[in-house]
Amino acid sequence: MTTAAIIVAAGRGTRAGGEIPKQWQSLAGRPVLAHTLDAFAGLRRVLVIHPDDRARANALAPGVEIVTGGATRAQSVRNALESLAESGVDKVLIHDGARPLVSPAQIARIVDALETSPAAAPALAVTDALWKGAEGRVIGTQSREGLWRAQTPQGFRFTGILAAHRAFVGDAADDVEVAMAAGLPVAIVPGEETNLKLTFPGDFARAEAILKGARMDIRLGNGFDVHAFTEGDHVWLCGVKVPHGKALLGHSDADVGMHALTDAIYGALAMGDIGRHFPPSDPQWKGAASHIFLQHAIDMAREMGFALMNCDVTLICERPKIGPHAELMRQALATIMGVAVERVSVKATTSERLGFTGREEGIAALATATLVRP
Numbered sequence: 001m002t003t004a005a006i007i008v009a010a011g012r013g014t015r016a017g018g019e020i021p022k023q024w025q026s027l028a029g030r031p032v033l034a035h036t037l038d039a040f041a042g043l044r045r046v047l048v049i050h051p052d053d054r055a056r057a058n059a060l061a062p063g064v065e066i067v068t069g070g071a072t073r074a075q076s077v078r079n080a081l082e083s084l085a086e087s088g089v090d091k092v093l094i095h096d097g098a099r100p101l102v103s104p105a106q107i108a109r110i111v112d113a114l115e116t117s118p119a120a121a122p123a124l125a126v127t128d129a130l131w132k133g134a135e136g137r138v139i140g141t142q143s144r145e146g147l148w149r150a151q152t153p154q155g156f157r158f159t160g161i162l163a164a165h166r167a168f169v170g171d172a173a174d175d176v177e178v179a180m181a182a183g184l185p186v187a188i189v190p191g192e193e194t195n196l197k198l199t200f201p202g203d204f205a206r207a208e209a210i211l212k213g214a215r216m217d218i219r220l221g222n223g224f225d226v227h228a229f230t231e232g233d234h235v236w237l238c239g240v241k242v243p244h245g246k247a248l249l250g251h252s253d254a255d256v257g258m259h260a261l262t263d264a265i266y267g268a269l270a271m272g273d274i275g276r277h278f279p280p281s282d283p284q285w286k287g288a289a290s291h292i293f294l295q296h297a298i299d300m301a302r303e304m305g306f307a308l309m310n311c312d313v314t315l316i317c318e319r320p321k322i323g324p325h326a327e328l329m330r331q332a333l334a335t336i337m338g339v340a341v342e343r344v345s346v347k348a349t350t351s352e353r354l355g356f357t358g359r360e361e362g363i364a365a366l367a368t369a370t371l372v373r374p
């Protein structure tokens with residue numbers, strides 16, 4: 001079973017304007033058609049172009065079959081179908097070059113639907129009220145019941161759509177119209193709001209915003225740490241000195257909460273852990289204040305372009321009681337990291353007197369951190 005994709009790009013994009021046709025204009029630094037063709041990588045691809053765009057097409061699309069289009073969209077599609085007539089292709093997806101944001105999931109849904117239907121096309125149900133208007137005034141209303149906004153790729157079993165186009169006379173808004181004229185049943189497959197067609201100049205900014213959103217890098221990291229109790233009269237927890245009948249044992253100040261948070265940030269960056277950046281074998285970190293570690297992790301995140309969206313630290317101990325200090329701890333961590341305190345959570349739990357924390361042999365902490373690079 002071979003599936004081919006026909007990308008129609010022979011229009012002139014008059015509504016979009018610009019010095020060159022819209023499909024050759026830049027979107028997020030690359031020609032619109034580069035995005036569209038990438039979406040169909042892995043399939044046999046036929047690009048339908050205007051004769052004036054031959055040089056651009058040769059430069060853009062090595063390995064892609066190029067066919068010259070016609071005066072109407074329907075004629076452009078027909079030319080591509082004819083070029084595949086003897087190819088043995090059995091399914092064909094017909095897609096607007098001007099829809100560069102089509103997703104792999106959308107393409108897969110259409111291909112799957114062709115297993116049970118000779119034709120399938122994506123669409124979104126109309127959700128706005130519809131009016132009839134003339135001369136700037138509403139002159140009537142129109143029920144939206146059963147109305148759909150058609151998108152592409154529209155998929156067909158090859159022999160059916162080739163015969164339908166050969167029999168069709170005139171222009172058609174899309175290939176579903178051609179298929180319907182030939183009596184082919186067409187299944188409606190859920191479309192995607194992001195699969196917009198670049199039609200007017202403002203559509204480029206919308207598409208860039210969608211692409212930027214899709215590229216947003218969101219990272220989640222977790223950290224876990226344990227320190228044993230030793231003799232002493234206070235512990236450092238999340239940057240706060242808490243009076244207690246014992247101290248925590250460690251190479252540094254043993255701030256177990258801050259260590260877990262620091263490791264969560266390193267983890268989100270896939271940059272190892274505290275031990276890698278501050279080896280315990282190195283005497284210079286003996287007794288070090290743990291804010292040095294947290295500061296290092298957050299600085300590294302910023303250098304890599306990330307901002308901390310939120311973090312959440314859980315301290316696990318029977319004593320000291322954390323509740324009375326939790327707000328101060330949030331403030332301390334937020335100040336060290338240079339973020340709003342609303343993004344920082346500190347909470348605690350006991351382990352119901354079970355295990356080493358239950359026996360008050362030490363304190364454990366776990367933390368998560370979310371980092372985002374726009």
Ligand SMILES: Nc1ccn([C@@H]2O[C@H](COP(=O)(O)OP(=O)(O)OP(=O)(O)O)[C@@H](O)[C@H]2O)c(=O)n1
Binds near residue numbers: 070071074098
């Ligand atoms: N003779 C044509 C006309 C259109 N198309 C393609 O069909 C798709 C959808 O058409 P549309 O958005 O209307 O593009 P244009 O015809 O280029 O736009 P306009 O009507 O604003 O000139 C586009 O990818 C366009 O390049 C085509 O291949 N051949």
Ligand SMILES: C[C@](O)(CO)[C@H](O)COP(=O)(O)O
Binds near residue numbers: 073096174175197
């Ligand atoms: C095929 C199509 O994209 C379906 O929405 C659309 O009909 C083609 O664009 P046009 O603006 O109607 O020419």
